[in-house]
Amino acid sequence: MVVPSRDAVIVRMGMTNGPGWPRSKFVAGVLAALPSPLAPTGLDMQITANTTGMAADLGVAADVEARDHCVIVIKGSFQADPAGAMTLLPEQPPPCATDEHYGDPATTSLRRANDFALYKPRAELLVDGFAHVPEGSPPVPELRVTLEVGERRKQVLVSGERVWVSNFGSASPSPPVPFTRMPLRFERAFGGPLEPRNPVGVGYHPKRSARDVDGLPVPNLEAPDERVERPDARTRPVGLGPLGRSWQPRLRHAGTYDARWRSERCPFLPDDFDARYFLSAPEDQHFDHFRGAERIRCHHMAARPVVTYVLPTVRVPVHVFTATGPSRAGLAVLDTVILQPHLARAELVWRTSVPLTKKLGALREVRIGELPARADGILGYRDGKPHFGDLRAALRWLRRKPGSPRR
Template sequence: MSCAAIVHNPTPFVADKFVLADLAGNDVVLTVVSATFEASSGTSLKVAEVQQPIALADAYFGDPRHSSVQVESQLGLMKPCVDVIVRGNVHAPRGAAASTVHFGIAVGRMRKHLIACGDRTWTIGAGGRTPSAPQPFIAMPVVFERAFGGADQSSCCPENPVGVGYRTCRSADPAIRTELPNIEYADSRMTRPSDTVRVAGTGSIARGWQPRLAYAGTFDAAWLDRKWPLLPDDFDARHYQAAPHDQQFPDLPGGERIALVNMTEDGAWHFDLPDVRLSTRYRFDAGHDAQPLRLDTVLIEPEHRRVVMIWKNLQKMSRKRGLLHDIIVFRTRTA
């Protein structure tokens, strides 16, 4: 189904509509708003002059078969929780090379403590194989290629098949030479080749990795006979969540204090999440319907001192309502 409705957007943000199918195959209109804020100085965020576009497709750091997600499409249907995704680097304090750097993020009361460790190899001693001393570094990308995981010819780490350390696998990125993870949770670190530790990261988890894959549903012969090309009956909307589980929030009303440690060159960046309320008004043949937009994703890019917030609303189409003529996006409150 096509939709000729015009999107009226008096806000400074980017807004668009997309006609999709829901789980039952019914036509729905997904309204997406992308709002970009930046901090030119200090900690207060202002509306950016250049607004980031809505991502229409997934983008990877390299070959999609062997790399992690750089940007995920923002056209997924409604997420049960709000994703907070941080895409950037860890920086050694004061720009002086360090072998180990503690870093992390805080959102409200949530604290996430990670460690970046320089490249290491397995050394053989009387007690077996142990990690070598880490090599110093100044800055390091926080990507899943540098976290625990990996794949060989017989198996892979389902939570991160592109990582390093699983069954002594090397990273899928040939430029990464370390034999142990660079990025780890502070309380879950690899010390033996047989260790299985938690996959650490702050970016987007790929759709085909666990735990997301478990929520995608059952694609079997019955699905092929009865449901294709729609999603399976047991599809779970948690499949849309791209952030690590500890970066998902039931709601973020706005005003929450967000802090990043050692993810900027000056060591710390903190700001209050913009308190913005957005709504939509749909004009059908049969009348109007006003709906609030729900915050879906917060993307933080500390290298650019930039925050992108994504809001969405899902509107079902109905013959009783007639044609949809206009979609108006407007702010109901800005603090």
């Protein structure tokens, strides 16, 4: 059972709010998005079987109606071969129980988002990696990286190190220093403390003179059609990794945390909370769904020019057993893909959830994966009663010939 840490929340409470960042809305939004360790979980709730070969864990999260749910997360770490076929790695790290940053949460971007969101209304694709000149090629001043999924593509223009150069009262970027590898992180993109879309970025100085910004860094990551030209001009932050919980446009989905919310709803989610808040990828990296077999191509993100992934067609059935009612079965949904092209690796996350009742311990066990059944369809016995994988197996058992052995 996951009990997430609130350390990141405590640190961020002390941050200076940028324009349009109401503190009450910001803090409450962060708290609301985490699974609550205070929710009644049931002491007997546990994963008793997992045949997927992947890591799995349980968490608890509340919905807008303040009803608690058991969130079941299955996370697989895969290696891709040159053709894109993906196989499970020998080691399977567990799902992330809290947001993980590259450093200080107040000054660095997210590396991994908390995996225990209650629900993701769309699937999302993220990249944790680098812009990379092909092996054997000389350093270059600029490189265009491309993330391609089917007919969709996203491009990022990556430049070598640059600084603002003051000249006769204005400032402009210096020529880029040639490079062979550059991190694809939001710290390298347009932004700064006064830019709510990317407060950990660089290059935006609307209130400083050209002399003051002389020598300060210019973004390495840009949209090809929207270059950074002046330190006081706003442009679009661009990246391939996750957005912070307090950043726009993600924050606008957190809902309204005003006086009415404090008096009528606190500490629960506001009425206008939007589950898109749980999506940490930039909006142009959202997809309706992943069914498996999707082909993803990453250009200029590894020593070889193109790294290909073909998402596996994996079914992840989940069986839930309660203390009083019948078992429930369903398929977990693949809603998150995280790529590491420089390693030809990927992390895939499947998710499902089950509403919890007020009765402590009502949810007893969770079984994940294809479970072996006996010839009579029985998965096992609990308190002397048979449990089946589906209704059809139960009906076959009930219609068995008189005198057939029950066990």
